[in-house]
Amino acid sequence: SPAIIFIDEIDSVGRTRGAGLGGGHDEREQTLNQILSEMDGFEPHESVVVIAATNRPDVLDPALTRPGRFDRQITLDMPQKQARAKILAIHTRAVPIDDDVKLDKLAARTVGFSGADLRNLVNEAALLAGRRGKEKVQKADFDEASDKIMLGAEREEKIDQEERRIIAYHEGGHALVAKLLPGTDPLQKVTIIPRGRSLGATEQVPESDRHNLSRSYLLDRMAVALGGRVAERLVFNDLTNGAAQDLKTVTAFARRMVCQWGMSDKLGPMTYNQGEEHVFLGRELAQSKDYSEHTAREIDQEMRKLILETEERAQTLLSSNRRKLDKLAQALLVEETLSNAQIDRLFEGMENEGDGKHGKRLDKIDQHDGELAVSHAGLPGSGNGREKEGTDET
Missing domain, CATH: 1.10.8.60 (Helicase, Ruva Protein; domain 3)
Structure with missing residues (x-):
């Protein structure tokens, strides 16, 4: 002493003893016991500070976090x-x-x-x-x-015209719903260029760091996520597997709204344990379910109701704005990537078509209106803290 001891990933040796699939682990538990013993052995005035870091504080053994050991917890969030x-x-x-x-x-x-x-x-x-x-x-x-x-990195991949058209309408559906719903996050851009594992993406950026999510905001997010699937069915009278990740997102939102956040009118302000802990990470293998089978069916019904009502909402928006959807998809086939400002100019030009005025329009779109511009480039996937509704790769 004086000394600072730093233990990174303390959960690798400090998980709850005797828990998880396979029970205890002798070497790990002996290591934990020795750490606890050493921490108790410091003299009161010794200048030794022990610091540990973990991103899973919920799986730590209670003996580690009691007073006299790691009794001061400091949470480090992502920077604002x-x-x-x-x-x-x-x-x-x-x-x-x-x-x-x-x-x-x-x-x-x-x-x-x-x-x-x-x-x-x-x-x-x-x-x-x-x-x-x-x-x-x-x-x-x-x-x-x-x-x-x-x-992800841009992929040089040639996609045939019909698939590009499907992707353009899929991403156009996401983007148009985002434009039509004022309660959702502002649209940043939409693209049909393949990047990483994605064939296309619609990117939204929050105006500020969000800490509370309202029910209306979550429903708007779900509507944007379902916009691609709805556009496919509206235009092609068929569906593809491109909405797989969108459906996962929507289902996760619906489950949390019903089971964790008390946003179901029928089930009311209650939470329902789903037993989603990983048994290898220090949780018990057998977890009791704190609701009946009848309640489980009601949870499923409420989730389905939320999703179907949101899908119908997206359907209404896109059906009543079909010309805008067609125009946006055509522009994507030519430009491949459109910013929010470009989409605004594109729609402004449409609104002025009927009275003989000419709005600001993209030169390239004016020249190639309706063509399927064949190109190979790259597109975005998802980001930390950002929202991206993408077309999944087969």
Whole structure:
């Protein structure tokens, strides 16, 4: 002493003893017992500080967290917007950035990024700028680096015209529902370029870091997620497996709304244990279910009701805005990626068509209206803290 002892991933040796599938583990439990013994052996005035880190505090043995041992718990959340801006300022000190890069806007767009993610973002953007022979890192470099980190590397893959058309309508369905629902997060962009495991993506960025999720907001999120599937059925009178991840997202939201957040009118303000703990991570193999089979059926019915009502809502929105959906899909087939501002200009042009006026429109779309522009490029997948409704790869 004086000394600081830091134990990373303490849950690897500090899990609850005798729990989980397979029961106890002699070596691990002996290690835990020795740690507990050593922590009790310090003299009152010895200058030894023991610090441990874990992302699973719920599986730790109670003997570790009682007073006199690890009795002070500090929760480290992901950095908020102001903190992200300061972290970006630190990592860009040695990087020449262009005047078009606004760190506060970049911080707002990187919801859910950790400090390491932000450092990686700056490094990737600098590498891209260097490969292109630029003297300064520009906003376009940060945008592409963000896509690569969150959505995966761009794939050079040729997709036939009919599949591209399906993907364009699928992503157009997500994007149009997002535009039509004011309660959901603002649309950032939509693309049909393959990246990672995704064939297309619709990206939304929250205006601020959210801590509370309202029922109406969750229903809007579900409607956006179902927009792709609804668009496929509306246009092609058929369905593909491209909505697999969307359905997982919607089902997870519905289950939590009914079972954890008390958002079911029929079941009321109650929570229902689902026994979803992993038995290998220090939980008991046999977990009791705290509701009857009749209640289980009611839970299923309420979840199905929420999902079907939300799907019908998305169906109504897209059916009543079919011309916009067609126009958006055609634009995606030509441009492959559209920003929120480009979509606004596209729809503004449509609204002015009937009275002889000409709104601002994308030049390339004006020239190739209705064509299936064949191209091969790359698209985004999902991101930390961001919302992405993507077309799954077969």
